Amino acid sequence: MRTPEIQTGARLPRLVLRAADVRLSLITTMDLVENYVTEWAGPDAFVHAMNVKLGRPAHAGDALTLTGVVVSVTPDTVTVEVCARSADGVHATGTVRLSW
Numbered sequence: 263m264r265t266p267e268i269q270t271g272a273r274l275p276r277l278v279l280r281a282a283d284v285r286l287s288l289i290t291t292m293d294l295v296e297n298y299v300t301e302w303a304g305p306d307a308f309v310h311a312m313n314v315k316l317g318r319p320a321h322a323g324d325a326l327t328l329t330g331v332v333v334s335v336t337p338d339t340v341t342v343e344v345c346a347r348s349a350d351g352v353h354a355t356g357t358v359r360l361s362w
Contacts, residue, residue, distance in 0.1 A: 268340050269335065270335050273329070273331050274331070274342065276329050278325055279327075279328070280326075281323065281324050281325070281326055286319070286320040286322075286353070288314070291346065291354045294326070298330065300360075309359070310339065310359045310361060311358070312356060313356050314355070315356060318350045318353055320346075324348045326346050326348055326353060329344070329345050340359070341360075342358045342359075342360070343355070343356070344356050
C-alpha cells in the first residue's frame with residue numbers, strides 16, 4: 263500500500279497530556295509516543311520501527327506536551343520525529359517509521 267499524500271515538514275497537532283498516577287518509564291513513554299503518532303496517522307497505519315530516548319524525568323501529575331514533524335517521506339514509508347516536553351525540559355525524543 264502506498265503512503266497517503268504527506269509532505270516532509272508536515273506538523274502533527276500538538277497534544278498536551280496530564281500524566282496522572284502514571285509512572286513514566288521508558289515503556290510508558292514509548293506507548294504515549296506510539297499512540298500520539300498512530301492517532302494522527304489513522305487506523306490503517308502500521309508502525310515499522312520506533313526509536314525513543316529519554317531525557318529529563320517526568321513524574322505523575324506532570325503535563326507532557328507532544329509535538330511531531332514529518333522528517334522523511336518515501337513511496338513506502340513516512341518517518342515522524344517526536345518530542346515530549348514537561349515543565350522540566352525535554353522528557354523524550356524519538357522517531358517513528360510508518361507505512362499504510
